[in-house]
Amino acid sequence: MAITAKQVKELRDSTGAGMMDAKKALTETDGDMEAAVDWLRTKGLAKAAKKSGRTAAEGLVAVKAEGGVAVAVEVNSETDFVARNAEFQQMVGDIAGVAMGVDSTEALADADMGGKSVAAVIQEKVGTIGENMGLRRMSKVTGEGVASYVHGAVVDGMGKIGVIVAFDGDNADFGKQVAMHVAATNPASLNEGDLDPALVEREKQVLTDQARESGKPEQVIEKMIVGRMKKYFEEVTLVNQKFVMNPDLTVGEAAKEAGITITGFARVEVGEGIEKVEEDFAAEVAKTMGG
Template identity: 75%
Template sequence: MAITAAMVKELRDSTGAGMMDAKKALTEVDGDMEAAVDWLRTKGLAKAAKKAGRTAAEGLVGVAVEGGVAVAVEVNSETDFVGKNAEFQEMVSAITTAGLGVADVAALQEAEIGGKTVAETVTDKIATIGENMSVRRMAKLEGDVIASYIHTPAAEGMGKIGVLVATKGGTVEFAKQVAMHVAATNPASLSEADLDAAVVERERNVLTEQARESGKPEAVIEKMITGRIKKFYSEVTLVNQSFVINPDLTVAKAAAEVGAEVTGFVRLEVGEGIEKVEEDFAAEVAKTMGG
């Protein structure tokens, strides 16, 4: 497979690797971007195992809490400018509140606000604001104690990152501290038990190859892998992370000190997982000019 400059740039942007290292990695794995990230990590040349591509979607995440139930809803727009529009913000608030009474995003589309369904409301707003919009995601959480947090709010209860945290015992104040922690660290799961097995296996394979690069005996390598997997859990699982409020404690230990147990969390970030569509500006101009 031909390795293009765009592919090299994408890999460099996602890993922080040098140009020649990125090109070599892609050549070694025949252009497979995910495998190239793993190859660079194995060689110690990647700064982070983050996904390539920048997100294009704009908009807001709204959060609402009522009793022991909380909801987070992502409503997308084409530009960040619309996210600052009061009409758009009012719509996001109404849609989020409606989310408290339904089970999923499909049901949310049919929920009524102001005599119209959410889907109809969004369609009307597209016509008045003149920009495409969509209700992309919704997540609910229930618990004894529920707290929400919006990172850099655009308006009350909405912003670019919305977090919900549920605990058994403890206080809303503590749950909100954990929500702030989640906003900052973006854990992959609550604990090892609910971490995607494929993610763990991929990490184990990378760590195994890294350890073998050291040339140490297999018995030593196995111990190295065990220790590194434990460190991996401490980085990506919420309860095992160092608590940002008190880094001397894990989140689980900090919760125990206040008589709480963290039972769940939700973190929605605007545009998360949507790849940006790269446009050829010169070609677009030529098309407009009839060239």
């Protein structure tokens, strides 16, 4: 029988399943709504979809670096308990391996992993592990050399903060030191030219407004802003920051001494920017146990 758009919408609304899954369920059950719901539940699709509205702000960042390519991948879960689950960790590590061959989060979600898309593999895990998960983002850098660092590692190559660095030259040990520096200082960009112009303009406006409150003449304020913006760039751009391993040098100066030029980096922190609803410990345990 012909499946109508109204039927598909009704099934989606009642189960939270995706459009194509809802249509397939109705097709498989000849339009029987109750049977279609059971079909989705049997496949784990309705169960997974019901969890999709819950905030997934925990999880892991996995890094992988080899052959001049480095990636950092964030896969989220609802609780830290799942982030420490060996099955979840294996999946995240496998996804990072797949990420070495793609260039965007969207391409990674669609990429093949054992005969299924990465997105489909994650969705299956939602059904088996029992809480919402999602591929949030990936970053990739390439260069003559690459290095990586994981802060708060729970297993090798995975933790709460992952950093990857690309550079020209041959000094992998120094590259890792830079990655550790990035984890600690969280620079906004590699250099002044890479900063978001809107971010720069907003900072300049704030500093200008602050200076005007002092009542000083405009020509004095202009000189004040030049100095304050220079300090701002030293604080937020990687090559101009004081190197945590040797504060007497900037990162750029230290890199020059080490014989390399830093060409790119990425810092990925689990849950960064996600608004998380705070729960007490008992509630988190209950959720993990399926309560």
